[in-house]
Amino acid sequence: MNRLMTATALLLATTGLASAEGVLQLYNWGNYTSPELLEKFKAETGITVTVTDYDSNDVALAKIEAGGHGFDLVVPSANYVQIFTEKGLTTPLDLARLPNHANIAPEWRGVEWDPGRANSIPWQWGTVGVAVDTAIYGGDINTSAVWLEVPDELKGKINVVPEMTDIVTLATLYYGGQPCSEDLEVLKKVRDGLLAAKPNWIAMDYGATEKMSNKDWAASVNWNGSTMRIRQNLPTVAYGYPREGYTLWMDSVMLLKDAQNVDEAYAFMDFILKPENAAMISNFARYANGVSGSEAFMDPEMATAPEVVIPEEHKAAGVFMPVCSETSREYMTAIWTELQK
Amino acid sequence: MAERSFHVARLPGFATTAIIVFLALYLPIITLVVYSFNASTSLAVWGGFSLDWYAKAWANTQVKDATMRSLIIASFAALISTTVATMAALGTTRRRAFKGQTAIYVMINQPLMVPEIVTAVALMILFGLIKQATGIHGLGYLILAHSAFCIPFAYLPIRARLEGMDLTLETAAADLYATPWQTFRRVTLPLLAPGMIAGAMLAFVISLDDVVITEFVKSGGQDTLPTYMLGQLRRQLTPEINAISTMLLAVTVVLLTAFFLLTRKKD
Missing domain, CATH: 3.40.190.10 (Periplasmic binding protein-like II)
Incomplete structure (x- = not known):
């Protein structure tokens, strides 16, 4: 009980949880984020990613609109990308900080709901x-x-x-x-x-x-x-x-306007735009990802599947x-x- | 035996109705438990007996963290709501009836009446403003929210217990020069304890099960077990969910059994 109390006291006292060094708050659909991907990201950058789940675009939108959520990145569906952008809840991406942005496959770059991918990057489709x-x-x-x-x-x-x-x-x-x-x-x-x-x-x-x-x-x-x-x-x-x-349908990663860990968020977005990392996302959730060259790293039965x-x-x-x-x-x-x- | 008194068990169709009701209540739960031992990845196609999903759930760090968080929140919510509920129960029963008593009952039981989603959205907005203003994102918000909606569940058994205790022992203690605090500490509290424990356990279970309010109030990295399970919905559900549910069910059953044993009449 004593340890429980201490742990909770610590949790309650954590004021700068979201802005501490080397952490990232990802708000994503449940059972959608490969744990191996996060381990690899931590091994490369030292940044710990905390994933919080949602089960519908509407819940995610409502929570982010209410403010004070503490999240850095969110992964809405295509039609919600526009809503997040229009409501000013997310910020346009600084493409200079995303060298791997060029890896986005051409057909997923010119989408009409986010031309040139100025606001979002592909997660899965x-x-x-x-x-x-x-x-x-x-x-x-x-x-x-x-x-x-x-x-x-x-x-x-x-x-x-x-x-x-x-x-x-x-x-x-x-x-x-x-x-x-x-x-x-x-x-x-x-x-x-x-x-x-x-x-x-x-x-x-x-x-x-x-x-x-x-x-x-x-x-x-x-x-x-x-x-x-x-x-x-x-x-x-x-x-x-x-x-x-x-x-x-496509779910895309967006950077929230009130994100506390902007550097870490860019590091993560650039990381998942590398083909070998994008393939890890696909291998976990079994959908294609929209990053050119990731097929080479996907499970063979997926890379050739006529459904994918x-x-x-x-x-x-x-x-x-x-x-x-x-x-x-x-x-x-x-x-x-x-x-x- | 000219005329028998009324007894519900002698009404026509009593047995049939009882069986149907019990089946409706327990058949789904039994199915859920059985399929938690399923070897296949499917919720509905039986693939042989295995404990794999329990092992998987056990090894899943997200599940472990969520469980720990659920237990911490439920413990604090039970503690706080029972304390508040005890004070409220003492304030509303250990005195002559007063004006506005009904209004106070209604206020205390408000979380039972207002739809949960309304409370959830209201709390999300209010806490959102506070979080923005202060930058504090602790578990405190969830504990506070859970404590609030657990109060009526803790309050009802405590009040029932108090109403069954007359004032004679307390009056006797006061006659023997006990201070009000001594009377409370040595007489009222020990008599009240079973009601308080029952209330605390009920509050604990209610907090452990909560989805809606938690989903709206949680900040980054604050998934509890129920919200983690809800998050799985869009992707394929696997018997891992059954395994987690079964474990949650086991905890709930143990607590409810303890609740029953503590509250049943001694005679």
């Missing part, structure tokens, strides 16, 4: 497409028709993940619209299409990794990383990139979710509510 067991359905899988106009082989065997933005956007792209559409003509088609397709779905649920591996489901709208794990269990499963358009490395012919169809207007969000919610009935 992935896609939402369709996973199909080709032993059951041998037709074309690079189309959203697989789940919107379900082929007979897949009727009653296909799942759709309950992610409103991704699903409504995939359907909007399929019916010729744009993400965050406010075009009522298109949205009507989207709603009718989704409602007509739904009776052919087995479920709207998470857990495709398990349910497809044990053949409960023959197909699912799914994330790429999860699909890779399914394929490793069941080799007949393939990942389709709908040519009408599929969604891309988008085949050239499918690259153009990928779409980032922009920040949608209030109106378009209302439409999206209305369609989703009707679909849930």
